[in-house]
Amino acid sequence: MTFDSATDQLRGYTHDGELRWTENDVRPGEVHCAEACPDAGFSVQSPKGFAAGTSSMIWRTGKNARTEQNVNDPSVNLFWTAGPDRWVATDSTGISWNDGDKQSERNSGWTAGAHGKVSLDGKSVLVSVPDGESAEAAWNGFLIRIDGTRPGPPKPISRELPGPVGCLSPEGTWGVTLGRESQRVSLPEGSTLKTFGTFASECVANDDLVFSGEYEADEGGGKQKLEMRSVPTDAKAGATAFGSSRISLHGECGVFISRGILSSLTLGADTRPTNHRVQDAVVVDDGTVLAITHDGKPKKFHLRRTAEGCLIES
Numbered sequence: 088m089t090f091d092s093a094t095d096q097l098r099g100y101t102h103d104g105e106l107r108w109t110e111n112d113v114r115p116g117e118v119h120c121a122e123a124c125p126d127a128g129f130s131v132q133s134p135k136g137f138a139a140g141t142s143s144m145i146w147r148t149g150k151n152a153r154t155e156q157n158v159n160d161p162s163v164n165l166f167w168t169a170g171p172d173r174w175v176a177t178d179s180t181g182i183s184w185n186d187g188d189k190q191s192e193r194n195s196g197w198t199a200g201a202h203g204k205v206s207l208d209g210k211s212v213l214v215s216v217p218d219g220e221s222a223e224a225a226w227n228g229f230l231i232r233i234d235g236t237r238p239g240p241p242k243p244i245s246r247e248l249p250g251p252v253g254c255l256s257p258e259g260t261w262g263v264t265l266g267r268e269s270q271r272v273s274l275p276e277g278s279t280l281k282t283f284g285t286f287a288s289e290c291v292a293n294d295d296l297v298f299s300g301e302y303e304a305d306e307g308g309g310k311q312k313l314e315m316r317s318v319p320t321d322a323k324a325g326a327t328a329f330g331s332s333r334i335s336l337h338g339e340c341g342v343f344i345s346r347g348i349l350s351s352l353t354l355g356a357d358t359r360p361t362n363h364r365v366q367d368a369v370v371v372d373d374g375t376v377l378a379i380t381h382d383g384k385p386k387k388f389h390l391r392r393t394a395e396g397c398l399i400e401s
Contacts, residue, residue: 121170132163141157179199227244245277249268251265254292260274298341299313300334313352365386388400
């Protein structure tokens with residue numbers, strides 16, 4: 088899915104780049120694939136703003152099917168979905184989930200500021216809820232296991248966390264917190280496995296690596312300090328990316344954009360920029376890099392690991 092902030096259009100594309108559906112006049116909060124992309128669900132606030140007191144959850148299926156559920160709450164965020172009758176979300180009072188029957192659980196804390204992350208195997212959802220609106224607030228985590236396409240009840244992490252969980256291991260057995268003193272913590276216990284000692288604004292992870300970025304504002308439009316860290320050995324590699332694009336990870340290869348140039352980072356091999364100018368890019372399960380070019384067109388690249396590092400090829 089892609090979002091065009093100039094036109095407020097959300098679009099769903101197939102893996103081959105075919106435009107499947109377009110949602111107009113929308114500014115989504117969270118957008119997630121349903122059972123298979125580009126079928127998707129997303130949450131939006133009322134066009135009249137927070138004061139209107141309502142939100143919507145919308146699902147797009149196939150080329151034309153559209154389902155909308157209106158909610159009398161201004162702060163709904165959809166964090167996982169398999170369809171209109173299978174989802175996990177938060178609102179201003181707590182966590183809600185639908186396993187065929189809608190259920191909810193009130194939570195203390197500022198659930199309007201909650202974060203949600205899904206494991207790569209799609210079987211775990213971690214919802215992080217801050218104690219309050221302060222930047223110094225502690226965070227509570229709630230782990231939801233997915234049985235097939237049915238979410239179970241949220242189970243609280245045993246201890247407070249220093250920040251929201253920004254990424255999960257593929258099987259949801261550990262996660263990495265964002266913010267100051269980023270940590271790798273076990274799930275569902277919440278015990279500290281490793282303190283990284285650095286600030287993290289974003290992260291992605293697989294069984295062997297954690298790839299994180301710390302955003303900084305500067306006159307040139309911002310930059311990221313990137314760090315790739317081995318889970319088994321704690322070996323590290325670093326890079327600086329200029330801009331604010333996302334980071335992604337496949338195998339031993341980190342993918343990012345710096346000054347509009349598609350690039351890769353590998354432990355022990357440093358960075359490898361390409362000559363491809365793109366606005367955004369993400370690498371998916373099979374090593375395909377899906378990108379949006381500077382003229383707004385989707386384009387595919389291929390990631391290949393070599394002895395010299397990770398190559399991104401058209």
